[in-house]
Amino acid sequence: MSISRLIHFAGNTVRFSADHERLLAAVDMHFKNCLGEDGPIISEYKITTLGETDFSVSLNGSDLFSKINFDQLLWHLMQDSITQLNGTSTTELIFHAAALAHDDNGLILCGQSGSGKSSLTAWLAANGLQYLTDEVIALPIHGGEISGFCRSIILKRGSAFIWQRWLADTTSDGFLQFNDGTAWIAPTLLNASAVRGGVRPRVIIFPRYIAGAEFQTQRLTSAETLFQLLQCLVNARNFPDHGMSAAKQLARQVSAFRLTYSDIETATQWIKQTTAE
Amino acid sequence: MIVPTPVDGFQIETLDGEIVLLHPTRNIIIHSNQTGALIWLLCDGARTTDEITEILSAAYPEASAEIRADVPAVIQTLASRGALESK
Numbered sequence A: 001m002s003i004s005r006l007i008h009f010a011g012n013t014v015r016f017s018a019d020h021e022r023l024l025a026a027v028d029m030h031f032k033n034c035l036g037e038d039g040p041i042i043s044e045y046k047i048t049t050l051g052e053t054d055f056s057v058s059l060n061g062s063d064l065f066s067k068i069n070f071d072q073l074l075w076h077l078m079q080d081s082i083t084q085l086n087g088t089s090t091t092e093l094i095f096h097a098a099a100l101a102h103d104d105n106g107l108i109l110c111g112q113s114g115s116g117k118s119s120l121t122a123w124l125a126a127n128g129l130q131y132l133t134d135e136v137i138a139l140p141i142h143g144g145e146i147s148g149f150c151r152s153i154i155l156k157r158g159s160a161f162i163w164q165r166w167l168a169d170t171t172s173d174g175f176l177q178f179n180d181g182t183a184w185i186a187p188t189l190l191n192a193s194a195v196r197g198g199v200r201p202r203v204i205i206f207p208r209y210i211a212g213a214e215f216q217t218q219r220l221t222s223a224e225t226l227f228q229l230l231q232c233l234v235n236a237r238n239f240p241d242h243g244m245s246a247a248k249q250l251a252r253q254v255s256a257f258r259l260t261y262s263d264i265e266t267a268t269q270w271i272k273q274t275t276a277e
Numbered sequence B: 001m002i003v004p005t006p007v008d009g010f011q012i013e014t015l016d017g018e019i020v021l022l023h024p025t026r027n028i029i030i031h032s033n034q035t036g037a038l039i040w041l042l043c044d045g046a047r048t049t050d051e052i053t054e055i056l057s058a059a060y061p062e063a064s065a066e067i068r069a070d071v072p073a074v075i076q077t078l079a080s081r082g083a084l085e086s087k
Helices: A021-030 A070-088 A117-126 A157-166 A222-232 A244-253 A264-276 B034-042 B049-059 B061-080
Strands: A003-009 A012-018 A041-050 A054-059 A062-069 A092-102 A105-110 A130-133 A136-140 A146-148 A153-155 A175-177 A183-185 A201-209 A216-219 A255-261 B004-006 B011-015 B018-023 B028-032 B084-086
Touching: A003 A021, A003 A070, A012 A021, A012 A070, A021 A070, A021 A175, A041 A070, A054 A070, A062 A070, A092 A117, A092 A146, A092 A222, A092 A264, A105 A117, A105 A222, A105 A264, A117 A130, A117 A153, A117 A157, A117 A201, A117 A264, A130 A136, A130 A146, A153 A157, A157 A183, A201 A222, A201 A244, A201 A264, A222 A244, A222 A255, A222 B011, A222 B018, A222 B028, A244 B011, A255 A264, B004 B061, B018 B034, B028 B034, B028 B061, B034 B049, B034 B061, B049 B061, B061 B084
Parallel strands: A012 A041, A105 A201, A201 A255
Antiparallel strands: A003 A012, A041 A054, A054 A062, A092 A105, A092 A130, A092 A136, A136 A146, A153 A183, A175 A183, A216 A255, B004 B084, B011 B018, B018 B028
16 A cells, blocks of 8 residues: 655655655655655655565656666655755745754855765764754745755765764664665764754855865855855746845855865864854 | 947846846856956946046056956956956
């Protein structure tokens, strides 16, 4: 019998329907903090089990995959559901960014893939900051608190040192490692009180990991911050002004820095000090 | 004689004297510092590069040498990024 799971973000919802217990358990674990309905259901994924290891997937009634394995299915659901939810929101600006909270101070880590934001996010969560997301944040068009797509933290193989350092038990259901070395980590494995729903943004950091680089920070002007933010804005086309006014308001209200680092511990200490001020 | 002219379709936001230019359909985003913002604002499609240089040099005579270097450089940068065209 098919069972549904609803996943929400930024005022929209997607539905997964499946009859595979292990899949549903993985969804429950790694989408734990985004489960439930919040806004209209914009996409429906129907997953059918084929034999013991393969699946077919349809999206909104159209066949998508005729045969994929469990790992491919999980990755697809994770990536495609985020894309669907990101592109639809007309009430919130969606930025490709990670976010955490240090007490009541919201920290945004904004950067493209490879900038080190997921590694920093995991390390900061393990060091006491509360986790909102490692992938996308939502900011209401009229300002206010940011929220995050609060999935499990995804670390690539090159960041294995993080879970090797901070996870005592990698046999937990909250830790899922794929054949390519990528790991999905439930944030509560890093910090029991790690998860947070929303927070006022106070600091934005644009991190850049460069092996062997000296630790450097540079305070950004509001215009430089806006310039950087616009490059991380995912759903600009949904707004008449392309999100400029809301992004400008955000740029004005935060302290923003460019951060170049190679040592994650040094970067973490500086970030914690900066967000506490 | 070069007359730098703003390309149509850019949204402009000014923050503390600096500017951010966004061309949504061509997916161009440009940031200019205060000097660049000033030069951009003087590019009205009528003034030549030399005239813009003269205006700024008269207004800031102590920085005349820098202005003579900056104006063509900034105009060249804005043009290479698609925000200005020559007429």
